[in-house]
Amino acid sequence: MTARRLVGAAAVAVAAALPPLLSATGSATYYEHVVVRMMLMGLYAMAWDFLNGFVGLFSFGHAAFFGAGAYVAAMLVVKGGVTSAPAGLVLGVGAAALLGLAVGFFAARVGSVAVFLVTFAFAEAMFLLVLSDPGGLTGGDNGLNGVRVAPMLGLALDDQTTLYYAVLVLLVLAYLGLSALTRTPFGRVLEGIRENEVRIRFAGYRVEAYKTVAFGVSGAVAGLAGVLTAWHEKIASPENLAWALSGDAVLYAVLGGTGTLVGPVLGASLVIAAREVLSEVFRSWLIFVGLTYVVLVFFLPQGLYPLLTGKGRRP
Amino acid sequence: MSAMLSLDRVTAGYGDTTVLFEVTLEVRRGEAVALLGRNGMGKTTTLRAITGLNPARSGTIAFKGEDITRRPPHEIARLGLGYSPEGRHLFGPLTVLQNLRIPFANKARGRLDWSAQLERVFTLFPVLAERRHQQAGSLSGGEQQMVAIARALVGGDELIVLDEPTEGIAPRVVEAIVEALGVLKAQGLTILLVEQNVRTAFAVADRGYVLEKGRIVAAGDIGDLEADSALLGRYLGVDV
Amino acid sequence: MAIVLQVLNGLTIGAIYILLAAGLTIVFGLQGIINVAHGVFYMLGAYLGIGLTPTLGFPLALVVAFVVNAALGLLLEVAGIRPLVRWKRDGMQVLVVTLGIAIVASEVAKLVWGPVPRTSDIPDGLAGVITIGPIVYPTYWLFVMAFTAVLMGGLALAFHRTTLGIIVQSIALDGEVSQAMGTNAPRVNSLVFALGTGVAGVAGVLAGPILSVYPTMCFDLLMILFVVVILGGLGSLAGVVVAGVLVGQVTAFGVAYLSGTAGTILAFAAMIAVLVFRPLGLFGRAGILK
Numbered sequence: 001m002t003a004r005r006l007v008g009a010a011a012v013a014v015a016a017a018l019p020p021l022l023s024a025t026g027s028a029t030y031y032e033h034v035v036v037r038m039m040l041m042g043l044y045a046m047a048w049d050f051l052n053g054f055v056g057l058f059s060f061g062h063a064a065f066f067g068a069g070a071y072v073a074a075m076l077v078v079k080g081g082v083t084s085a086p087a088g089l090v091l092g093v094g095a096a097a098l099l100g101l102a103v104g105f106f107a108a109r110v111g112s113v114a115v116f117l118v119t120f121a122f123a124e125a126m127f128l129l130v131l132s133d134p135g136g137l138t139g140g141d142n143g144l145n146g147v148r149v150a151p152m153l154g155l156a157l158d159d160q161t162t163l164y165y166a167v168l169v170l171l172v173l174a175y176l177g178l179s180a181l182t183r184t185p186f187g188r189v190l191e192g193i194r195e196n197e198v199r200i201r202f203a204g205y206r207v208e209a210y211k212t213v214a215f216g217v218s219g220a221v222a223g224l225a226g227v228l229t230a231w232h233e234k235i236a237s238p239e240n241l242a243w244a245l246s247g248d249a250v251l252y253a254v255l256g257g258t259g260t261l262v263g264p265v266l267g268a269s270l271v272i273a274a275r276e277v278l279s280e281v282f283r284s285w286l287i288f289v290g291l292t293y294v295v296l297v298f299f300l301p302q303g304l305y306p307l308l309t310g311k312g313r314r315p
Numbered sequence: 316m317s318a319m320l321s322l323d324r325v326t327a328g329y330g331d332t333t334v335l336f337e338v339t340l341e342v343r344r345g346e347a348v349a350l351l352g353r354n355g356m357g358k359t360t361t362l363r364a365i366t367g368l369n370p371a372r373s374g375t376i377a378f379k380g381e382d383i384t385r386r387p388p389h390e391i392a393r394l395g396l397g398y399s400p401e402g403r404h405l406f407g408p409l410t411v412l413q414n415l416r417i418p419f420a421n422k423a424r425g426r427l428d429w430s431a432q433l434e435r436v437f438t439l440f441p442v443l444a445e446r447r448h449q450q451a452g453s454l455s456g457g458e459q460q461m462v463a464i465a466r467a468l469v470g471g472d473e474l475i476v477l478d479e480p481t482e483g484i485a486p487r488v489v490e491a492i493v494e495a496l497g498v499l500k501a502q503g504l505t506i507l508l509v510e511q512n513v514r515t516a517f518a519v520a521d522r523g524y525v526l527e528k529g530r531i532v533a534a535g536d537i538g539d540l541e542a543d544s545a546l547l548g549r550y551l552g553v554d555v
Numbered sequence: 556m557a558i559v560l561q562v563l564n565g566l567t568i569g570a571i572y573i574l575l576a577a578g579l580t581i582v583f584g585l586q587g588i589i590n591v592a593h594g595v596f597y598m599l600g601a602y603l604g605i606g607l608t609p610t611l612g613f614p615l616a617l618v619v620a621f622v623v624n625a626a627l628g629l630l631l632e633v634a635g636i637r638p639l640v641r642w643k644r645d646g647m648q649v650l651v652v653t654l655g656i657a658i659v660a661s662e663v664a665k666l667v668w669g670p671v672p673r674t675s676d677i678p679d680g681l682a683g684v685i686t687i688g689p690i691v692y693p694t695y696w697l698f699v700m701a702f703t704a705v706l707m708g709g710l711a712l713a714f715h716r717t718t719l720g721i722i723v724q725s726i727a728l729d730g731e732v733s734q735a736m737g738t739n740a741p742r743v744n745s746l747v748f749a750l751g752t753g754v755a756g757v758a759g760v761l762a763g764p765i766l767s768v769y770p771t772m773c774f775d776l777l778m779i780l781f782v783v784v785i786l787g788g789l790g791s792l793a794g795v796v797v798a799g800v801l802v803g804q805v806t807a808f809g810v811a812y813l814s815g816t817a818g819t820i821l822a823f824a825a826m827i828a829v830l831v832f833r834p835l836g837l838f839g840r841a842g843i844l845k
Contacts, residue, residue: 420722
């Protein structure tokens with residue numbers, strides 16, 4: 001077991017032990033809520049890291065996939081009256097995966113800066129679309145409230161503690177899944193694309209197809225985070241599609257260390273913890289986000305680039 | 316007589332690859348020096364190190380007594396070093412006049428007279444006078460090469476560095492260019508010439524260096540080099 | 556009749572787009588970088604316009620907006636972008652840095668001026684309407700169109716007739732060779748950058764009476780600007796003009812007949828299509844995006 005694995009296992013153990021420990025304090029619900037958010041944002045950032053750290057594609061529109069999962073899950077319950085959790089999962093993740101494939105289809109065919117623009121455009125378009133409340137389906141500005149799902153497999157998912165453990169399990173499963181994926185031949189090709197796309201193309205691989213599928217996978221995982229968030233917060237709102245959320249994925253992954261899959265979870269936890277503490281003190285949290293971007297680029301010894309492409313890192 | 320341009324143990328390359336290994340050479344004022352060698356031996360890398368486009372990793376390059384090893388390209392150019400790149404690289408959509416105007420404005424505005432410099436260029440290459448308002452990209456290969464050489468001296472440069480000036484040019488035009496270079500030399504211009512075409516090199520240069528895999532393997536008066544057919548055969552792939 | 560009015564509306568909006576996109580596209584053509592903070596200068600200009608017009612008058616407010624934003628742009632370029640270029644960092648990093656600065660700037664603006672949108676008043680001399688036959692149109696909007704046309708005409712002249720303009724073109728065509736011809740590219744790039752941000756500031760002042768002014772306007776417009784820049788072809792002023800007019804029309808008609816969203820989404824779709832199928836856009840030259 002590598003050091004990273006040990007730390008990861010320890011973190012999972014700690015997380016598993018938290019709820020009973022926290023119930024001794026007065027604000028157990030609040031802390032649990034924050035930790036669930038950390039895990040879900042970590043999952044979301046992990047999805048982004050898969051695409052960026054391993055395939056080298058810098059998406060600035062991951063909120064689209066997250067939001068797709070959140071809104072599909074919410075619409076099912078609020079508009080469709082379908083409270084089945086499995087349905088929410090399958091449809092939410094599925095929708096996000098399909099969206100990922102669609103975006104990936106275009107993003108796979110353009111250069112790196114263009115990927116930023118294309119993904120940004122998709123996410124912004126979705127954001128505007130949802131805001132305009134087409135057919136009364138999305139609740140416009142206010143979003144969709146009251147997302148409660150029925151128990152699945154005997155687990156009451158609208159109980160925060162139960163959801164906590166469900167999320168923890170899913171987070172670990174997602175990590176193991178993505179990590180295993182990077183070790184398959186498919187994953188090797190993806191990494192090859194990041195390292196030297198021309199050579200991979202010469203070797204006969206259809207690079208565009210691989211990139212598209214990678215987008216689909218990344219979208220699916222981000223969508224999963226979205227579905228779970230909708231269940232957790234009991235609401236889906238346009239914030240789930242805002243470009244700031246897309247930027248958050250980047251921030252969490254870069255802070256925590258790209259190309260590691262675990263780093264983003266760490267980054268998300270750090271930033272969310274800091275946000276909770278600092279937003280009491282400072283009126284504007286976003287200023288720190290902006291400054292962090294600038295500082296990261298300038299003061300990290302090798303700049304963002306080695307981090308952004310995850311060179312020399314393994315899950 | 317100290318050298319106008321001197322390279323002292325210059326090592327240079329691209330990324331992780333080293334192409335030049337401790338190259339030492341010099342060009343004295345008023346002479347024409349040829350840098351010979353086959354493709355990929357490091358000739359262009361040498362010129363890019365001199366012009367500052369791809370700075371040397373170690374060693375020193377001095378021009379007119381000043382250390383230019385790590386100076387930015389525009390400063391080196393403004394010291395009086397003119398450059399005609401391999402493949403010419405003219406500013407295609409701009410006219411011949413505009414192409415010439417740029418180095419002039421950067422190097423000589425206020426110092427030299429524009430019409431006098433143009434006069435000098437057009438006397439050297441009369442055909443350019445007719446084409447002065449034409450888009451540079453629409454000229455023939457030979458005419459483009461003339462513009463490239465003109466760009467290298469219109470700013471009042473003292474040393475002109477030419478990378479493969481006769482590559483892909485019709486023989487008749489090659490003659491014209493060789494003749495022009497002779498005229499420039501007679502006017503006191505110093506020339507550093509990279510050439511694969513040994514015949515041109517022999518016609519123009521006084522001395523030569525031979526590069527093989529990034530190292531200088533031979534040097535001397537051009538007459539001596541020309542006479543050494545074994546050398547020519549081994550390093551330049553020439554059957555004489 | 557209504558159509559003519561919409562066309563005119565589209566031209567006015569398009570004019571603002573053109574003024575803003577011009578700076579973006581030239582900087583990209585020269586240095587291959589995307590300045591996400593470009594919108595910040597637009598926003599600053601708008602707020603300056605609101606604040607200064609009552610005291611200094613409209614013409615002077617325009618001048619001040621230009622000077623202040625040019626100076627700030629120069630500062631950004633020299634301190635924030637030039638080092639990255641010199642260290643040969645990836646274009647993505649410049650993008651991230653300018654993004655960070657844009658976020659900080661808009662947040663500071665929110666703290667200073669509050670998040671509530673404002674509109675400035677139409678300057679006294681340009682109030683009222685002009686009547687041409689059956690068409691009645693606000694004078695100020697026509698002024699914006701005319702101003703843009705004159706300014707762009709001036710820029711085009713500058714780029715094609717002056718020596719500095721030709722030098723700028725040479726950098727866009729072949730930066731290395733231009734430097735070997737003695738061009739101080741870093742300095743020229745900085746100046747052009749500052750020119751772009753200065754013009755963005757002017758666009759902000761002009762837009763004040765037409766569009767609403769609020770701290771996050773620097774981002775909202777950015778996407779449309781990208782669309783204009785890419786449609787027109789990166790690095791092409793002519794492209795920006797044509798694309799700006801087109802997108803302006805799409806926006807105007809979209810807002811009037813469909814919904815604001817539909818127009819924007821159409822524009823995004825067009826941009827994605829261009830990026831994928833014809834990366835050069837209408838007039839673009841070098842394949843800088845690949």
